[in-house]
Amino acid sequence: xxxxxxxxxxxxxxxxxxxxxxxxxxxxxxxxxxxxxxxxxxxxxxxxxxxxxxxxxxxxxxxxxxxxxxxxxxxxxxxxxxxxxxxxxxxxxxxxxxxxxxxxxxxxxxxxxxxxxxxxxxxxxxxxxxxxxxxxxxxxxxxxxxxxxxxxxxxxxxxxxxxxxxxxxxxxxxxxxxxxxxxxxxxxxxxxxxxxxxxxxxxxxxxxxxxxxxxxxxxxxxxxxxxxxxxxxxxxxxxxxxxxxxxxxxxxxxxxxxxxxxxxxxxxxxxxxxxxxxxxxxxxxxxxxxxxxxxxxxxxxxxxxxxxxxxxxxxxxxxxxxxxxxxxxxxxxxxxxxxxxxxxxxxxxxxxxxxxxxxxxxxxxxxxxxx
Amino acid sequence: xxxxxxxxxxxxxxxxxxxxxxxxxxxxxxxxxxxxxxxxxxxxxxxxxxxxxxxxxxxxxxxxxxxxxxxxxxxxxxxxxxxxxxxxxxxxxxxxxxxxxxxxxxxxxxxxxxxxxxxxxxxxxxxxxxxxxxxxxxxxxxxxxxxxxxxxxxxxxxxxxxxxxxxxxxxxxxxxxxxxxxxxxxxxxxxxxxxxxxxxxxxxxxxxxxxxxxxxxxxxxxxxxxxxxxxxxxxxxxxxx
Amino acid sequence: xxxxxxxxxxxxxxxxxxxxxxxxxxxxxxxxxxxxxxxxxxxxxxxxxxxxxxxxxxxxxxxxxxxxxxxxxxxxxxxxxxxxxxxxxxxxxxxxxxxxxxxxxxxxxxxxxxxxxxxxxxxxxxxxxxxxxxxxxxxxxxxxxxxxxxxxxxxxxxxxxxxxxxxxxxxxxxxxxxxxxxxxxxxxxxxxxxxxxxxxxxxxxxxxxxxxxxxxxxxxxxxxxxxxxxxxxxxxxxxxxxxxxxxxxxxxxxxxxxxxxxxxxxxxxxxxxxxxxxxxxxxxxxxxxxxxxxxxxxxxxxxxxxxxxxxxxxxxxxxxxxxxxxxxxxxxxxx
Numbered sequence: 030x031x032x033x034x035x036x037x038x039x040x041x042x043x044x045x046x047x048x049x050x051x052x053x054x055x056x057x058x059x060x061x062x063x064x065x066x067x068x069x070x071x072x073x074x075x076x077x078x079x080x081x082x083x084x085x086x087x088x089x090x091x092x093x094x095x096x097x098x099x100x101x102x103x104x105x106x107x108x109x110x111x112x113x114x115x116x117x118x119x120x121x122x123x124x125x126x127x128x129x130x131x132x133x134x135x136x137x138x139x140x141x142x143x144x145x146x147x148x149x150x151x152x153x154x155x156x157x158x159x160x161x162x163x164x165x166x167x168x169x170x171x172x173x174x175x176x177x178x179x180x181x182x183x184x185x186x187x188x189x190x191x192x193x194x195x196x197x198x199x200x201x202x203x204x205x206x207x208x209x210x211x212x213x214x215x216x217x218x219x220x221x222x223x224x225x226x227x228x229x230x231x232x233x234x235x236x237x238x239x240x241x242x243x244x245x246x247x248x249x250x251x252x253x254x255x256x257x258x259x260x261x262x263x264x265x266x267x268x269x270x271x272x273x274x275x276x277x278x279x280x281x282x283x284x285x286x287x288x289x290x291x292x293x294x295x296x297x298x299x300x301x302x303x304x305x306x307x308x309x310x311x312x313x314x315x316x317x318x319x320x321x322x323x324x325x326x327x328x329x330x331x332x333x334x335x336x337x338x339x340x341x342x343x344x345x346x347x348x349x350x351x352x353x354x355x356x357x358x359x360x361x362x363x364x365x366x367x368x369x370x371x372x373x374x375x376x377x378x379x380x381x382x383x384x385x386x387x388x389x390x391x392x393x394x395x396x397x398x399x400x
Numbered sequence: 401x402x403x404x405x406x407x408x409x410x411x412x413x414x415x416x417x418x419x420x421x422x423x424x425x426x427x428x429x430x431x432x433x434x435x436x437x438x439x440x441x442x443x444x445x446x447x448x449x450x451x452x453x454x455x456x457x458x459x460x461x462x463x464x465x466x467x468x469x470x471x472x473x474x475x476x477x478x479x480x481x482x483x484x485x486x487x488x489x490x491x492x493x494x495x496x497x498x499x500x501x502x503x504x505x506x507x508x509x510x511x512x513x514x515x516x517x518x519x520x521x522x523x524x525x526x527x528x529x530x531x532x533x534x535x536x537x538x539x540x541x542x543x544x545x546x547x548x549x550x551x552x553x554x555x556x557x558x559x560x561x562x563x564x565x566x567x568x569x570x571x572x573x574x575x576x577x578x579x580x581x582x583x584x585x586x587x588x589x590x591x592x593x594x595x596x597x598x599x600x601x602x603x604x605x606x607x608x609x610x611x612x613x614x615x616x617x618x619x620x621x622x623x624x625x626x627x628x629x630x631x632x633x634x635x636x637x638x639x640x641x
Numbered sequence: 642x643x644x645x646x647x648x649x650x651x652x653x654x655x656x657x658x659x660x661x662x663x664x665x666x667x668x669x670x671x672x673x674x675x676x677x678x679x680x681x682x683x684x685x686x687x688x689x690x691x692x693x694x695x696x697x698x699x700x701x702x703x704x705x706x707x708x709x710x711x712x713x714x715x716x717x718x719x720x721x722x723x724x725x726x727x728x729x730x731x732x733x734x735x736x737x738x739x740x741x742x743x744x745x746x747x748x749x750x751x752x753x754x755x756x757x758x759x760x761x762x763x764x765x766x767x768x769x770x771x772x773x774x775x776x777x778x779x780x781x782x783x784x785x786x787x788x789x790x791x792x793x794x795x796x797x798x799x800x801x802x803x804x805x806x807x808x809x810x811x812x813x814x815x816x817x818x819x820x821x822x823x824x825x826x827x828x829x830x831x832x833x834x835x836x837x838x839x840x841x842x843x844x845x846x847x848x849x850x851x852x853x854x855x856x857x858x859x860x861x862x863x864x865x866x867x868x869x870x871x872x873x874x875x876x877x878x879x880x881x882x883x884x885x886x887x888x889x890x891x892x893x894x895x896x897x898x899x900x901x902x903x904x905x906x907x908x909x910x911x912x913x914x915x916x917x918x919x920x921x922x923x924x925x926x927x928x929x930x931x932x933x934x935x936x937x938x939x940x941x942x943x944x945x946x947x948x949x950x951x952x953x954x955x956x957x958x959x960x961x962x963x964x965x966x967x968x969x970x971x972x973x974x975x976x
Contacts, residue, residue, distance in 0.1 A: 067745050067748070069748075069752075161941075162937070162940065162941065165940075165941065166940055168744050168745055168748075169675045169744055169748060170888070170940055172675070172745075172748055173675060173881075173884045173888070173936065174936055174937065174940055176881065177881045177884065177885065177932065177933040177936050177937075178933060178937070180881050180929070180933065181881075181929065181930040181932075181933035181934075184926070184927065184929045184930055185927060185930060187926075188926040188927065306756060310752055310756060313749060313752070317749065353767065353768050354763070354764040354767035354768055355763070355767055358760045358763040358764050358767075359760070360760070361756050361757065361759055361760030361763065362757055362760040362761070364753070364756050364757075364760075365753045365754065365755070365756035365757025365758070365759075365760060366753065366757055367753070368749055368750060368752060368753030368756070369733050369750050369753040369754065369757070372737060372742060372746050372749060372750050372753075373736060373737060373740070376742065376746060415741060451838060453834065453837075453838075472837075472842070473834075473837040473838055474837050474840050474841055474842045474843070477837070477838060477839060477840035478840055482838075483838045485834070485835065485838070488832050488834075488835060489835060490835075491827075491828045491831050491832055491835065491836075492831065493827065493831050494824065494827060494828060494831070498824055498827075498828075501821065501824055502824055502825060502828045502836070502839060502841075503839050505821060505824075505825050505839060505840050505841050506840050506841075549839065553840070
């Protein structure tokens with residue numbers, strides 16, 4: 030058993046999960062850990078981003094297909110007109126669009142960029158809407174409201190005909206521009222996985238860099254001020270509602286980007302993937318395990334839990350014969366007990382939030398000494 | 401050791417926030433001991449500490465020779481100690497009768513009616529309000545109900561936390577008068593925390609001055625009232641006033 | 642037009658939401674924790690009932706008499722839910738409260754409990770399926786077909802559902818108003834510190850509230866099997882509806898929970914049906930969005946819930962009587 034468990038750390042799959050979850054858990058850390066908004070509806074923004082990732086490259090892609098491709102689809106469908114992207118011909122249409130993207134890297138890249146940007150905008154709008162209750166409700170009511178909003182969105186999107194209803198959608202590949210590069214290095218089979226990983230990792234690293242700078246800035250201290258004592262922040266003339274609004278818009282935009290990247294990687298949409306356990310509660314567990322308010326801690330928490338999940342997935346077939354039940358449920362036992370155990374034994378997480386300084390502490394001390 | 405109470409070397413506070421530092425004093429039985437001191441000096445915390453409502457880090461509280469420090473409040477209540485908090489000292493959503501029944505919680509059913517009768521005879525206005533919800537009572541009536549529910553168990557020791565705060569002067573005097581009667585007629589030992597130091601020390605037997613969570617004076621109430629420095633410095637009283 | 646069967650189903654569903662929202666409100670009032678695992682307490686009850694169905698009912702079905710196993714199922718459902726609720730309090734919430742965990746931490750811990758319970762229920766469902774129970778081998782199951790026979794023109798399931806619900810709520814009402822322990826519970830809810838000072842063991846009251854809430858949830862779960870296909874996440878999925886009902890009721894009084902339960906339960910079933918018929922679209926798939934709409938409207942318009950609106954004060958204000966606040970400042974005896 031020793032070797033393969035090391036082996037999973039060599040797969041792009043694990044690192045893709047780490048990167049995508051890092052985006053979500055870091056954005057949650059911005060909202061809940063740093064600013065103190067208990068967002069229990071984190072999956073709402075992820076769903077919206079995934080919807081953008083599922084709909085945009087397909088609906089828009091159909092229209093930019095060359096005439097002969099459109100004709101081919103019409104003939105295959107035999108209906109005399111172009112069938113909808115979300116119709117029963119979805120899989121065939123997606124293949125045509127993917128092929129078109131593959132032969133036009135510039136179009137593919139443009140579609141990729143457009144999808145990410147649209148997802149971010151849609152996410153920001155979600156944050157804008159969420160800020161309305163966030164400015165008015167106390168902790169527990171707010172948590173319930175945001176959770177309920179996400180759940181309702183999930184149900185509606187699961188039943189929406191434009192998203193293939195309960196059957197879901199096959200989504201065209203907008204990463205073909207990158208796949209063609211990576212395939213030369215890692216081969217065709219791994220190409221898409223590796224390019225998904227690259228995209229996710231670049232976004233995650235950028236966010237980490239940005240958030241680390243943010244917590245050291247006056248703005249970061251203000252956010253923590255809102256968390257620690259909202260009344261005091263207001264008394265100092267800070268518009269805390271506006272601060273929460275900006276935080277939620279930012280956090281939701283980031284989570285939404287994660288949702289769209291997830292779709293780009295998996296190339297399939299089914300609403301139930303974006304449930305509260307997978308995208309809200311796991312993210313909370315990662316944040317709490319690592320240490321709320323501490324970005325690097327959250328990153329470590331993300332890595333540990335993504336690895337545990339991956340190990341369970343990896344070994345479930347091996348242990349299945351010995352268990353009278355499906356090993357996937359162990360996932361839930363681990364997550365559930367972990368949340369409680371961390372709260373009991375180490376509520377501040379592995380890395381407790383540290384006092385942050387505008388400059389590295391050493392440098393400040395040197396400056397002070399020089400004076 | 402009689403019915404009195406003795407507090408020995410108590411360090412206490414809320415969670416990690418320490419309020420009381422090495423506090424010691426004794427409470428003579430069947431007397432009124434008045435705890436006075438400036439705002440934030442730990443007067444109310446002292447009462448809560450006796451009743452097990454704070455965290456005690458060290459020290460002892462002896463009642464009838466028994467250490468009650470660290471006991472659960474509901475057990476302390478059954479030892480014959482009653483505590484009348486400053487605010488929220490009645491159940492507003494329950495009727496006056498339900499409040500009194502509540503106060504007799506865990507007592508033998510056969511004597512509950514008698515006890516309720518007994519305490520309402522001390523405050524006749526309450527018997528007219530038995531079916532009313534407590535949050536419809538006036539301030540003075542509420543305070544009377546609060547004292548009545550504390551009396552249902554026939555306590556040996558009663559702790560009062562600023563019983564006259566926010567009451568009209570006339571009503572405040574009535575309440576203090578009632579507290580004196582508890583000592584004289586019912587032989588109850590009393591610890592009284594009061595904002596109005598002068599009025600309280602005048603009816604009290606013993607005075608304890610707390611400053612910054614420490615005992616600054618312990619002695620006769622009149623001695624404290626007439627102390628040339630302390631009374632002026634901490635209680636805003638001119639000596640001999 | 643709503644059929645009689647649909648009406649009955651809606652009432653059955655609403656009854657379960659009522660029982661669940663009363664329990665949720667009760668534990669919120671005593672422990673001050675919104676219990677996200679409340680739905681799964683119901684699923685525990687449902688699986689207790691299912692266990693009875695799987696191992697006992699097989700024989701009873703042949704003889705045609707299912708009343709005994711049904712009673713046994715309800716008893717076990719109550720006990721199972723009560724046990725799970727008590728454990729949640731004793732193992733998770735009480736230790737966390739004692740170490741000073743804030744409301745956010747407590748909420749997260751109940752989420753953890755919920756996920757853990759769903760995991761256990763999933764495992765139990767797999768094991769039970771291996772036993773090939775009378776209700777089939779699918780992971781989804783219900784008892785609908787067993788309670789369709791009619792008594793006085795109404796399906797027996799409806800009688801049982803209303804009987805259990807009204808019985809439970811009456812008992813709860815009697816407990817809270819007629820017994821000393823019940824008055825102590827109400828007192829502890831209003832002012833835990835004063836209750837303690839007067840000799841009430843507030844921890845015991847809290848434990849009782851979790852037993853009652855868990856037991857009610859267990860019964861509700863068993864009743865839910867009359868009308869909803871049960872699987873290990875059924876209860877967890879209902880948690881938004883339960884919260885909606887409690888919030889509509891204001892999370893302040895148990896009566897509020899009852900009113901909120903019917904408003905949310907009936908509007909998400911009958912309401913979506915009527916609306917769907919009106920606009921000519923089948924909206925059944927969206928009925929789960931209805932509780933959300935209630936949560937948003939109530940929290941943003943009347944944050945204290947419908948029952949939280951101080952109707953008597955409103956009335957006094959309208960007819961010009963004195964408010965409580967004014968009375969406090971006046972001198973007694975003067976009246």
